[in-house]
Amino acid sequence: MDLASKLDTRVRIERKTVTLDPAYGTQEASWSVFANVWGEVRDVLPSRAERLAETITIANRPARVRVRYLPGLAADMRLIIGGRIMQIISGPAMLGRREAMELIVEDHSTEGDAP
Template sequence: MSGLARGELDRLIRIERPIADESFDGAGSGTWVLVEDNVWAGIKDVLPSRAERLADGITIATRPARVRMDYRPHLTSDMRFVDITDGVDGRVMQIVAGPADIGRRDGSELMVEDYSTAGNHA
């Protein structure tokens, strides 16, 4: 018996990993490269709570979610997911916990967050 319900894998995501810029003045200017494209996943937002925090005087609002997909042994916590369900780059999600195995490697579950600054966007 599988640990994942096929119907819950309703979003297409892209998996990316960071590549550091190793030039002398390249600190903080790395890029993201494709690991895997067109991966079916289930994305479930975590229920609202006090998800705002103050970081260096800037209010940051996080949007935590749980992501489930078929088992992938190569996932690491420094990767990120990009929701491409609608054919364009959408929500970008940083892995913050996991991966955890579901069942006997039937699937993988991870906790992710995407960020936005809180406040008036006008």
């Protein structure tokens, strides 16, 4: 099976944009669409997670996502997969000769964010 046959999930990739509020001088963050692509999404199973870096915990529902090579894809972006908002915690790593990219993502937590 080639990569194209495994890309069965629609993934929206968003980039963070920070602007300055002219009235108050505070920063306002918003997300804009970077790309809508097909991807392969696989949740990381507990048995496999034990072999990964200690910073990845199963409570955060990590997943591995593969997409076709996408220039400009960066670790400070986020993914929307179905109803899940996912933050990139590892990658993007290039596979082959610009054939695909792989990311490790986990459910986004607003814990610690300002209201």
